[in-house]
Amino acid sequence: NYHIHPTQNEKWSDGKVHVIYSGTFNQRKGGVDSAIRAGEFLDANYHIHITGWGTEAEIEGVKETVKRVSEKTTCMITYDGYQDDQSFIPYLQQFNIGLSTQNPDDKLSSSCFPSKILLYMCNGLTVLSSKAPAVLNSQIASDVFFYERQTPIDIATGIKRIPIDVDSRKVIEKLDVNCKHQMKRFLQSL
Numbered sequence: 172n173y174h175i176h177p178t179q180n181e182k183w184s185d186g187k188v189h190v191i192y193s194g195t196f197n198q199r200k201g202g203v204d205s206a207i208r209a210g211e212f213l214d215a216n217y218h219i220h221i222t223g224w225g226t227e228a229e230i231e232g233v234k235e236t237v238k239r240v241s242e243k244t245t246c247m248i249t250y251d252g253y254q255d256d257q258s259f260i261p262y263l264q265q266f267n268i269g270l271s272t273q274n275p276d277d278k279l280s281s282s283c284f285p286s287k288i289l290l291y292m293c294n295g296l297t298v299l300s301s302k303a304p305a306v307l308n309s310q311i312a313s314d315v316f317f318y319e320r321q322t323p324i325d326i327a328t329g330i331k332r333i334p335i336d337v338d339s340r341k342v343i344e345k346l347d348v349n350c351k352h353q354m355k356r357f358l359q360s361l
Contacts, residue, residue, distance in 0.1 A: 175340050176294050180261040187218045187247070188335055191263065191296070192270040193254070194287050196225030196233050201274035205301075205326055207236045209272075212327030213246035220266070222251045260294065267335040269296040274321055275303040284309060292339035299329045310349075314342040 183189045192206035203221060210219045221233060237250045254262050263269075269291030284305040291298050298315045300306050306315060318329030 173289070173343050173346050174293060175343055176260050176264070178264060178295075180264040182267060183218075183265050187216055188268065188330070189218050189220065189266045190268040190270060190330055191220045191222065191266040191291075192272060193222045193259075193263070194271075194285075196223050196229035198229065198232075199274075200277060201321070202270070202272040203233055204236060205272040205274075205321060205323065206270045207233070207240050207248060208323035209270075209326035209330065210240050210246040210248040210323075211244045212324045213244065213330060215245040215247070217330065218247040218249070220249055220251050222254050222262075224253055263291070263294045263296070266296050268330060268333055269298050270326070270330075271298060271300040271303075271306070272321075272326060273301055273303055275301040276321070288315065289343065292343050295338050295340050297333050297335060297337045297339060299326070299333055310346060311342060314339065 192203055194202055196203045198204070203223065206219060207221060210217070213219070221237060225233070234250050237248050241248050269287065271285045271288050271291075273285060285300070285303070288298050288300060288306065288311070292311070292314075300315050300317055301321060302317050302319075306312060307317070316329060316333050318325045
């Protein structure tokens with residue numbers, strides 16, 4: 172989806188870098204735990220927000236992990252609950268960095284492109300991703316920031332290195348124009 176969402180909300184203005192993990196709490200993908208645990212290696216200049224969905228047990232597990240890691244760090248980590256479709260876009264636009272921290276070694280990572288990456292970018296966020304093959308081999312790989320290994324410290328290091336003044340909407344606009352151009356050429360060739 173290359174739909175650029177109109178600005179409905181401003182970025183947080185409290186001097187912190189606001190980072191979001193939004194998505195499934197499914198343990199197989201490993202993304203939510205990795206995102207939360209990265210907070211242990213960040214300081215009070217950062218705030219990690221967790222939102223998404225899962226079973227009751229998975230949600231309780233996320234809350235417990237947030238609590239446990241928060242006791243070890245000055246980085247603020249919050250579980251923001253589930254955001255419904257109507258409130259999600261304005262909520263999302265407040266953030267600087269979007270995390271796609273799924274386990275790159277999982278078999279699904281080689282063929283399943285995380286749709287959250289485009290959603291983050293359509294709303295102006297800079298993206299930090301694992302080196303999942305589907306992302307590394309995508310057209311936007313050069314516009315996504317990657318961390319080296321699937322460890323909390325590497326994710327935190329990646330977060331610290333990201334410039335937060337990048338507006339990734341321009342990347343999406345370029346993809347949209349290119350897609351339309353290619354589609355036009357394809358249709359003309361029939």
